[in-house]
Amino acid sequence: MPWKPQHPDDFPTLGWGVLDWWADLFPSPRDPAEPFVLTDSQARGVLEWFRLDPLTGRRVYRRGYSRRSKGRGKSPIEAGKAVAEFAGPVRFGGWDAAGQPVGVPWGGPGDPLPWVQVAAVSEGQTDNTWSVVYYFLTENDGELAEALRVDAGLTRCFLRDKPGAKLEPVTASAGSREGQPITYGVLDETHLWTPRNGGVKLARTIRRNVAKMGGASFETTNSFIPGEGSVAEGSHRSVQAGAAGVYVDDREAPRExxxxxxxxxxxxxxxxxxxxxxxxxxxxxxxxxxxxxxxxxxxxxxxxxxxxxxxxxKGGGLAVDGEQWAKLADPGRVVAGAERVGLGFDGSISDDTTGLVGCTADGFLWVAGCWERPRFDDGRPDRGWTVPRLEVGSSVRSAFSAWTVGRMFGDPPRWATELESWAAEFGDETVLAFDTNQRSRFARAVDRFLTAVRSGTLSHADDERLTGHVLAAALEKVRSAADEADGRTMYVLVKPEDGRKIDLAVAAVLAYEAAMTMPVVEPVEFFVY
Known part of the structure; x- marks a missing residue:
């Protein structure tokens, strides 16, 4: 018997059966004495996700993702779907006498056994969904697990009546997952899944695995960082390109x-x-x-x-708020020659800016030298220009002559020879290499700099070149999988998507780090005998 609509906007879905199944058997995540009942908007999402083709009864969506505001309740729904894909009515079993779809579990005659994986790039992330899965099954003295005949464990669940069926959290490398006959995959927190941590490869592996079994996968995510190449960003692009069979739930707040x-x-x-x-x-x-x-x-x-x-x-956000930076300007200040200062140097060969920035012991920043590719009158860049290294060296020596330099940090790529010569000239305990590619070390310096900006303990000479670079700088996490809401997460400075230069900002970070860590000179005491 074919499907029969019950009202003009009706469509066939297994979602009604899943919602009833949850309400009948599952405890509420907020109160185990209450049933698991969704809000109207959440329920509409479940109905759409389980939509069927009215002629064939096949699931319309092969994969999907939910990008919702933090705390809106993504994990409990996905945990409920994971258990449903393991032991619930999610397979089309035909039309009933009223022309409505009938849902049956995986593992029936001629059907694969269910194998559900809750995947993430770190063990801590799998807890977002897996902890709710475990809660559903074990709360109220394990009533749900007993009703479904599930052996519930902290690391894996089995079906007593279907040997070989599995529900498990996974964090292993993508290579070890290739070819597994997975029927459903949960991809948790995919804004954190990037090429760098193997998340993109893992996502593609899971999708291939569920595809060959006729299964599906679903992502939960917060808003992603454009340009980071995360799995969430890739899914967003797929939807924009009109890829077939991709469900999206991504409601945003209005911009006004x-x-x-x-x-x-x-x-x-x-x-x-x-x-x-x-x-x-x-x-x-x-x-x-x-x-x-x-x-x-x-x-x-x-x-x-x-x-x-x-x-x-973009990024972990722009590094510095423009209004806050403007408040820190002190254009009338003059740095006396007797003041002890730190210097920060970030050099390039031709394309990027080469900058020398000074910083006093109390955190006042100014540009001591800046070299950028010039442009012709028509705006075209001079492609034949290179940084005048002798002029840069002369400016460094002038800085050491004009002020009492307590420490200088220089980023060594392409300028290692010059740094060595300056160290030989001014002291190897004064001129030190600071490789910003050592991300953990650079992140600590960035954190010190940004803390000073936000607390107002730093000031600057209101140089438009430095301001332009500082306000262009974006933040990037040292560890892609780190939680941005965790106050311990560390960031480095990176160029924004539009490619604006940030070299003077990097030099400013190094100058501030140099000024804050330069050796303290004890005052000389004179005694009259």
């Missing part, structure tokens, strides 16, 4: 409310209204509390954009 742009300067009512659009009917989210968090000076606006308003923004 009532004609007022949603910015940090907007009234509380505008921020709250925008958040209400993003969170929809997530009644457990205190929107007023989120507004307070957004207003907290310790909360970066770019973090609020990504995690609360669900907007895709």
């Amino acid at each position: 409310v009532g004609g007022v742009p949603v910015t940090l300067d907007a009234p509380d009512g505008v921020l709250r209204a925008a958040l209400a659009e993003a969170y929809e009917d997530a009644w457990w989210v205190d929107l007023d509390r989120l507004v307070q968090e957004i207003r907290d000076p310790e909360t970066k606006w770019r973090d609020s954009e990504r995690f609360f308003f669900n907007w895709n923004t």
